[in-house]
Amino acid sequence: MHTAGQSRTPRFRRWLGGLGAALAGATLATLLVSASAAAEETTPTPTPTPTGDFTTTFTVGGIIRSDDTPLEGVEVLVEGDDFEETGTTAEDGRWAVVVPGRGEYTATLQVDTLPEGVAPRDPDNVTRQVTIGTTNTVNVLFPTGEGSTQRTTFADTLLTRLVYGLNFGLLLALAAIGISLIFGTTGVNNFAHGEMLTFGAIFFYLFTTAFGWNLVVSILATLLLSAAFGWVQDAGLFKPLRRRGVGLVQVLVVTIGLSIVVRYLFLYFFGGGTENLNTGLTDTVALGPVTITAASLVSMGVSIVMLVLVGLFLTRTRIGKATRAVSDNASLAAASGINVDRVIRVVWVMAATLTGLSGILYGLYRGVTWDMGFAILLLLFAAVTLGGLGSAFGALVGALIIGLFTELSTVVIPPDLRFAVALVVLILVLLFRPQGVLGRKERIG
Template identity: 45%
Template structure:
């Protein structure tokens, strides 16, 4: 017995030999449609061709999927000393930074390892010099997903010892006496060395902080996952190029604001329109012709893998291989309901909530939304009632790429920086979210994304941050062993 899930092509479309006679017309070569779609998708990249490196001297760093090193110069009263020059070096990397009084000065480092921070005593204020015998350099251990800090005490009453290279102090791990916030506005959570997670002294405030971070992560992940699930529901296709649509949105946001000089309020809708047009072109030039030819889902999925690889190289050509910041200003922390996040994170969460509510209203209250649900349930029956499945699928592709682009911009803004592999890092989490919530349902993608976000962030309290994404995949496996169709999915007979 076969599954009720329709194939990628429309099996109910009558073959050409039984179709009603049509007036002959010139047939366009299939390769022309493919080239037109690729040209439309690559148009923003061709406009942006050229060097697009980040501005030099940018010392902000958000420890999401990168390693950061921060420099603090404090007096006896734990006040930050500005305008002190320091050098961060190690593993062939070197960067010059300047401290500020408003925020912790941090810089992204290539990866895990030991880094030496050396300050220039000549740039210290005359009345706030290093104590006698104090070292001008310190060594810290950088780790992906965290900020390693080195603090130097200056002025009268300051202590002389410097951090130990072999045993980073509490200040190195972000627990300075002034409890300064991290670069993304989130207070650093105390972390034990790797392998000693059981020795961490957790508090209710730390758990609540991670819950807030998990809600932020889940909402931004949901924006991308909903589009991925709508495409699967209407076509049966698992789009492996969806992660690159997320990165493409973040890249266009960076170029619009930092290269083309557009204000953020104008750059955001421009990027959404451009990415929506790219989705329209992809369906018109690639996916609709494949559906017309009855291409099986497996072959179409392989096409998405090839498209994903092509978009990765295209995005690298646009922005290069280093991490970039969409907004160049230092994040401003804001505490709401006992959770400290940056102002940009709170705004991004608000935008995500409004958009998700709009999607729910559109699916349940509008004619096209109800038609989308009908096509997702049974394309043949929907076509018999007068609905055009191809038209609905075209709308879904435009929505999917637009919301993926919006998710990419908000992720880059909330977490401080992004690089060309942003979508690749989030692709497995998106698939985990839609599978956990229920394949083919937008509301299932929302529920799955929120659960994945909470698991990823809260698990960071008890396991090393490098394993936090793996914890979400373990939860996915355990849930599918109990409920294979997902939380909101329907049980289907497949054999």
Template identity: 60%
Template sequence: MITGIRLGPRVRLATLLLAVIALTLGFVIGSGALSASASTVPASTAPAPSPTPTSDFTNTLTINGILRDGDNVVEGAEVTVEGGGFSETATSDDSGRWAVVVPEKGEYTVTLNVDSLPDGVELRDPDRSSATVGADEWQTNTITRSFPLGVDTRTTTGFFEQFLQRLAAGLNFGLLIALAAIGITLIFGTTGLNNFAHGEMVTFGAIVAWVTAVLLGVNIFIAMLVALILGGVFGYLNDWLLWKPLRRKGVKLVQAMIVSIGLAIALRYLYLFFIDGKTKTMNVGLSDAVVLGPVRITTGSIISMVISVVVLVLVGLFLTRTRIGKATRAVSDNPSLAAASGIDVDRIIRIVWVLSGALAALAGVMLALYRQVSWDMGFQVLLLMFAAVTLGGLGSAYGALVGSLVVGLFVELSTLFIPPDLKYAAALVVLIVVLLVRPQGILGRKERIG
């Protein structure tokens, strides 16, 4: 609690409601994970005293993985784990996942039964049908082992085909970054705050969608709507409980930024407490591959891109055609002048927080479909969001969109020339180069110094 701030009845009530929501969320996640584990493992193959391979408990050592042939999952393939007198075979399910609980730490040999692969599916490298994995020091007690299947399109297709494939992936990734980055730039424009907890707002949306769509079995589009609404509520509570009291107390921006870092760490480990450290897959039936000429893309990516474009257009119309949008731009340009002209600055800031929370949550859902759900997924892309905002021009919503597309495209296209592990670093190099040439960003305005 910040010294000098007295919590009124509404704040106490809101805090109590948040605690109840958090406990309920934890109960739903835990019970859903237990029921999922019980339903995916036949009783005849699971020893009574041992947890099932799909258990979400972290007190077991699990060797697991996912089998894919390009964008298609491989079902019915057998994987054997052996070591220290232990031997057990797992079969990949309809999501391509397999898992084996091992009894103790040590080295195990993981072997893919090539004869069990479906017709037309084969190992990319026949000599890689087995590998040795060590089950010793691992935070989540889970070791993942995957086997490359199918044809390696990166080496068998021409440069132009690879360019188009990376271009589509970069456009999709850039639109996802843009959804979240616009919230960052709106908050900065109206309050001057660099919110380092924005990544956790993205994670919040992904977790809500995973709980709603996967654990509760609700349609994914309804889950998106639920995440969008709860994300807006989350943004509202952020401002009401924390940032508005700090503004009234006159807390400087540097101190407020440090508070946002502390909030980000607290939320991140709260998510870890509730969903543990294992990644979660959004198995919602949107992983089918669609072939558009030389480009292979999943239905989930196509839907994600369409929704992102529609939402970004609506946000642009909101900022340019509505009274609240024009008031938001006025507050961003000059808060004091906006207040003198009769604009309720606090109300506009509250609306900006709601909009930013909703957009961040929606971006989290799209990112979960693009990748997987994890407790730190928002933190992993936070630096890219700040890079996009800085590249486009701080405080400019359209600059955030342009910067996000530049970052997304460069991240994916750079893998044509450099190892994929360096693609994020390459995007930050571009940021440095652009700022050396144009310090205000692509769409930023020059400011007088001194």
């Protein structure tokens, strides 16, 4: 019997050969070594993964936290027809159970295994109905919080969600600015942008957890590969389309197709499960009533530094000013002697790098999955639209608004609905200010 990680190794090699022309020799060599190291499975699975690829492996799992603090040793009972298995959370709070196949299952939180002082938010609803149908992996949510032994005031809860919302908004901003810069200079809404986020997260996982590289080296290598990925997209696909005068609608369709192809390549070679990043930043820090992980603090710090650097780049450097000029009026910028193609190339590389960094931070925040970028793509577009299309600073403001409302809404509504609240906020703002928070009104007619 061999593990799921071992079954992926031949597919990684085939992927290596298929993508050779696209990502260049150096990138491919890194992928081959990293993919081979990815053979060790890190997601805790109480039962062995059956022989086969991702199309024949079915998993029920999830993550159990208390105010974003992972809970270790908590048990979840998964039952079905003639099947019963218990999953136990690991140090990062994740649990998983491999089930026999498609069908109906129930997942029950074993309340007596929760740590002292922690209880389900809804004690009468600790069983979830799970259907394995169109997807091979289903994640189950069991919201928990401090129990009766620790009283938490509404103000403490509000402050905690505010900090978490700021963290989420900052990492969204890194990716949203990339979307805004590409749209501002080319007019293209890139629906493959989410895959650039996933690209960064997957390679960072391979370098750190699978290959065991130093954290700083892994970050630098991931950002270099992300930059190369952006360069390849513009040089190999979008610049030729611009030269041929292909319309924006056709280019939009191309980005959708590119998104689908790259996303399912990730699924085929990376697998459908959730992987954990091994960075050593698992300690928690208490800031008054707020308990936050060291990884989240580092994520917030890195996001703030990078956003400041982007602002300085756009306002103080020559190429940054040229980027703003192209965004305002590409034809006038070209007539003024600005090399528009060069500016667009720089924008693609910078956008891919920022989005790859956002993927690293989001992987620390939620774990790494094959569709993680696609899952938050709508939020990224919402942030860009809310802040004002084509405005990098507007994307930052929009992302912070989305992040804050997403987390603050969980104070009064179930966490499953928090993304819907962010989109409702987008609709309400656009009803009263169609150009967005920092967008400019455009004359029609």
